[in-house]
Amino acid sequence: ETGVTQTPRHLVMGMTNKKSLKCEQHLGHNAMYWYKQSAKKPLELMFVYNFKEQTENNSVPSRFSPECPNSSHLFLHLHTLQPEDSALYLCASSQEGAGTPGGGYTFGSGTRLTVV
């Protein structure tokens, strides 16, 4: 399998639940990203991992917790979410390290999250 794979594709969770989003890239890229996409809003950068080290936390609430165990896998752990957290969560990777976007990002298809 090639590209960036995200699971699950859809997730409905209650405000007291704990769940995790998974992202896997098979491209040998060095940097991985979490973005949030809400209707009528631009993509919002959440976290950046560069060579497995977190290099960016864009003032994201602590109810979102990222984990990058190796350069191919990225997780987003969710707990005590709010209804306004409902959105499409996109994972992306790039060849260069974060901060050197010489080429474009490769995005996964996203996880559509609904918080009830």
Add this chain to the structure above:
Amino acid sequence: EDQVTQSPEALRLQEGESSSLNCSYTVSGLRGLFWYRQDPGKGPEFLFTLYSAGEEKEKERLKATLTKKESFLHITAPKPEDSATYLCAAGYQKVTFGTGTKLQVIP
């Protein structure tokens, strides 16, 4: 604060009717200007990177151009399969995205 503004928000074209999408940017430093295509229910798909004013890149019916303040995505003789949301992004250390132009091409 970095800002990327796309216009129009939505565009309806007849098949074969050429047009252009606009991306205006105000960023503290420009390492690259990026265009993506996003289909419903999918993540954005990378199209082009432009690095300096005057640069142009083409792919099938799409042509992207760059000036010091804006970029255009020209669509020549579009087909229904070109229907999608087109996203623009720009920046240096961090990339800022626009809200996109939703293009609908009618047969």
